[in-house]
Amino acid sequence: MSITITDLIARDIRFPTSRTLDGSDATHPDPDYSAAYVTLKTDCSLEGDGLTFTIGRGNDLCMNAIESLRHFVIGRTLDSITDDFGLWWSSVVNDSQLRWLGPEKGIIHLATGALANAVWDLYAKSKKKPLWLLLAEMTPEEWVRAIDFRYITDALTKEEALDMLQALEPSRQNRIKTLRESGYPVYTTSAGWLGYTDEKVQRLCHEAIDEGYTHIKMKVGSDLNDDCHRASLIRDIIGYDRTLMMDANQKWDVNEAIEWMDLLSEFKPLWIEEPTSPDDVLGHAAIAKAVYPIKVATGEHCCNRVIFKQLLQADAIGFCQIDACRLAGVNEVMAVLLLAAKFNIPVCPHAGGVGLCEYVQHLSMADYICVSGTMEGRVMEYVDHLHEHFETPITIKNARCLVPEAPGYSITMKEDSLKEFEFPTGAAWKD
Amino acid sequence: MSITITDLIARDIRFPTSRTLDGSDATHPDPDYSAAYVTLKTDCSLEGDGLTFTIGRGNDLCMNAIESLRHFVIGRTLDSITDDFGLWWSSVVNDSQLRWLGPEKGIIHLATGALANAVWDLYAKSKKKPLWLLLAEMTPEEWVRAIDFRYITDALTKEEALDMLQALEPSRQNRIKTLRESGYPVYTTSAGWLGYTDEKVQRLCHEAIDEGYTHIKMKVGSDLNDDCHRASLIRDIIGYDRTLMMDANQKWDVNEAIEWMDLLSEFKPLWIEEPTSPDDVLGHAAIAKAVYPIKVATGEHCCNRVIFKQLLQADAIGFCQIDACRLAGVNEVMAVLLLAAKFNIPVCPHAGGVGLCEYVQHLSMADYICVSGTMEGRVMEYVDHLHEHFETPITIKNARCLVPEAPGYSITMKEDSLKEFEFPTGAAWKD
Numbered sequence: 052m053s054i055t056i057t058d059l060i061a062r063d064i065r066f067p068t069s070r071t072l073d074g075s076d077a078t079h080p081d082p083d084y085s086a087a088y089v090t091l092k093t094d095c096s097l098e099g100d101g102l103t104f105t106i107g108r109g110n111d112l113c114m115n116a117i118e119s120l121r122h123f124v125i126g127r128t129l130d131s132i133t134d135d136f137g138l139w140w141s142s143v144v145n146d147s148q149l150r151w152l153g154p155e156k157g158i159i160h161l162a163t164g165a166l167a168n169a170v171w172d173l174y175a176k177s178k179k180k181p182l183w184l185l186l187a188e189m190t191p192e193e194w195v196r197a198i199d200f201r202y203i204t205d206a207l208t209k210e211e212a213l214d215m216l217q218a219l220e221p222s223r224q225n226r227i228k229t230l231r232e233s234g235y236p237v238y239t240t241s242a243g244w245l246g247y248t249d250e251k252v253q254r255l256c257h258e259a260i261d262e263g264y265t266h267i268k269m270k271v272g273s274d275l276n277d278d279c280h281r282a283s284l285i286r287d288i289i290g291y292d293r294t295l296m297m298d299a300n301q302k303w304d305v306n307e308a309i310e311w312m313d314l315l316s317e318f319k320p321l322w323i324e325e326p327t328s329p330d331d332v333l334g335h336a337a338i339a340k341a342v343y344p345i346k347v348a349t350g351e352h353c354c355n356r357v358i359f360k361q362l363l364q365a366d367a368i369g370f371c372q373i374d375a376c377r378l379a380g381v382n383e384v385m386a387v388l389l390l391a392a393k394f395n396i397p398v399c400p401h402a403g404g405v406g407l408c409e410y411v412q413h414l415s416m417a418d419y420i421c422v423s424g425t426m427e428g429r430v431m432e433y434v435d436h437l438h439e440h441f442e443t444p445i446t447i448k449n450a451r452c453l454v455p456e457a458p459g460y461s462i463t464m465k466e467d468s469l470k471e472f473e474f475p476t477g478a479a480w481k482d
Numbered sequence: 483m484s485i486t487i488t489d490l491i492a493r494d495i496r497f498p499t500s501r502t503l504d505g506s507d508a509t510h511p512d513p514d515y516s517a518a519y520v521t522l523k524t525d526c527s528l529e530g531d532g533l534t535f536t537i538g539r540g541n542d543l544c545m546n547a548i549e550s551l552r553h554f555v556i557g558r559t560l561d562s563i564t565d566d567f568g569l570w571w572s573s574v575v576n577d578s579q580l581r582w583l584g585p586e587k588g589i590i591h592l593a594t595g596a597l598a599n600a601v602w603d604l605y606a607k608s609k610k611k612p613l614w615l616l617l618a619e620m621t622p623e624e625w626v627r628a629i630d631f632r633y634i635t636d637a638l639t640k641e642e643a644l645d646m647l648q649a650l651e652p653s654r655q656n657r658i659k660t661l662r663e664s665g666y667p668v669y670t671t672s673a674g675w676l677g678y679t680d681e682k683v684q685r686l687c688h689e690a691i692d693e694g695y696t697h698i699k700m701k702v703g704s705d706l707n708d709d710c711h712r713a714s715l716i717r718d719i720i721g722y723d724r725t726l727m728m729d730a731n732q733k734w735d736v737n738e739a740i741e742w743m744d745l746l747s748e749f750k751p752l753w754i755e756e757p758t759s760p761d762d763v764l765g766h767a768a769i770a771k772a773v774y775p776i777k778v779a780t781g782e783h784c785c786n787r788v789i790f791k792q793l794l795q796a797d798a799i800g801f802c803q804i805d806a807c808r809l810a811g812v813n814e815v816m817a818v819l820l821l822a823a824k825f826n827i828p829v830c831p832h833a834g835g836v837g838l839c840e841y842v843q844h845l846s847m848a849d850y851i852c853v854s855g856t857m858e859g860r861v862m863e864y865v866d867h868l869h870e871h872f873e874t875p876i877t878i879k880n881a882r883c884l885v886p887e888a889p890g891y892s893i894t895m896k897e898d899s900l901k902e903f904e905f906p907t908g909a910a911w912k913d
Contacts, residue, residue, distance in 0.1 A: 078576075112543060116543055157588010334633075
């Protein structure tokens, strides 16, 4: 049965999170976690939902950018998009006029991410499957047809990607079984935000241990003494059998990063995340070389597959942190999963924010089933925040993410939440 | 006398250039040259104008993004911005919430370019000087105070920049004199667009020679046979004493670029421009190595100083093509001029579009006077198109740009043109 997309509705949804210190880091002291939220209406009862995440001001610009992409979906059948999905995706990012606004970066790319994800949500719902299972049941040929290989063929050709996917295809069912039995490992950032009192850090570390976490991440980069103090507090509680990660949120220049990490290396972090500008491939490579054996992680602000390609080519990252909507949706994420596998670098998605955990659970699971074939050394970010606004929120048990079984991409928000937090008219913004 | 900025007006100005083939290239077949145009009103009779260039759809998104930056100028005195200009610029690109939309790339960065340029226009008008002269009379200390060195100190520190500027300061007056006598060399892209007939290409080449041009650029990348045919036509007319450049407008993957240039090398182009994705530093480096002695040029889509820094660090470019509003205004251009000089790479600005020639003449002249100290091997892009809409358009004589003497940044458009081409209400868009 053919489904036609008949309308696109974009909404500006914002949560006033800056009223607390949750989510504050060295670069973003006052985020209002927000979603430029898009719903695709169809000629049947199904809808496709997607969002791109921002931290407040400018969420309206993303919403308007989504509107500017209407012509790529309105009046189209779902099949006409998904049958040659990579070609459709390429037509969006190469719109002959809108392309100038990126290309493939910034607001227009964030908007493309929201739109592409809404199409994937609709696609999965139409097949009555959760997105990860839809991906797990797509053939290797369907996978590569969903990907635009433009600008990455010097690192990964379509043929190589096909070979990689085919090699793992026969054992997919085993991994689906494993996932359904034991879920996917997650780590927590809850204890590590800047601005918490010692008592709060200590309490949250104890709670994390009680909840089964083995990996805990802390923010660094605002004050070296404070970083050392909190790292020491955390290590005292979690010991050295558990893993500590550090996140600088782009605070440093290259040499500064190397100097600070020289001092913070005492606390033996697994990785230093976003040590500098997300655009600085060579800078990350220089830092990676200098801070070894600490690994460099980055990705949440890496704008497209071309940047990830280079980070991998330059040995600049030890962990690849895809973002579900900074990259332009599932199609581009698929390309980066394959690139990371080719270079043998584990993918540990960025999450938190609003909806990002809901999104990335599907991506990590599809990575495990179809691309990497292993959970070894992989761990997905988890922040226990704002999940109550989703129809089918992520479920964590003993520091593992349980397999979502509801059809779609888990990103549909409750209508009551959409109404309450719509900016600036919703009740949450009335005062 | 203190000047206070009291209002910001952003307008969506579009020219229906897609109705002809002027400006069509391998990646952008149907551009409507457009400007998100901003005027800063003050408490005196002076106004500051700026624009960012786009090619049609999405120009409204840039206009809205400019509006979202109002809070950085409204109610501020001009002095409070320009006295610590780099700090102000940094505060804009690091707005704690808007930053998420880039950072420092895409629509929000284009908008920052328009705004910063409007402030510079106002600043120059308030000093009753053309922008290039304002820059030429700023002390080395004032120069470095206008620049944000964040993320580039591994390649260029403030102290090094100061040394470079001080070394050339004593001879600035000689170069101002030379410029006023003989102008700055330009090249033409007029003969080289895709889709022209042989007769038109030949006629335009003859005209270019008659007008004194020694450097001519052609578009390539859509069809190899056609590229060879047109290159041959052009070389037959201009000979090998004059210089031919080629521009692929991001059409190729890395290996494809190397293969095509192997065949096009027969026509001995000086440079191949935008051979692949503007984000691909390592790709440009690989191409540069392979196509030597042809040089690689890029920049019009390079989103910020961090990308330029890496292109220079990686020996990826032989020519640095700054764009006056892809980079976030004069402040960021100043950083890139200094980076290019440090790595001994000539700056040959991107222009054309609408207003870009008016902008970049000031930048090339300031580069010559304050940073590079030479016009050797430098040439500025010039396209004879849409200049009639500006109050003080660029003046070309014998393939050289004459020094603009009117106060400001030459970017103020005629009110009649603004009215006629305002989208979608202007007369030009009524049909």
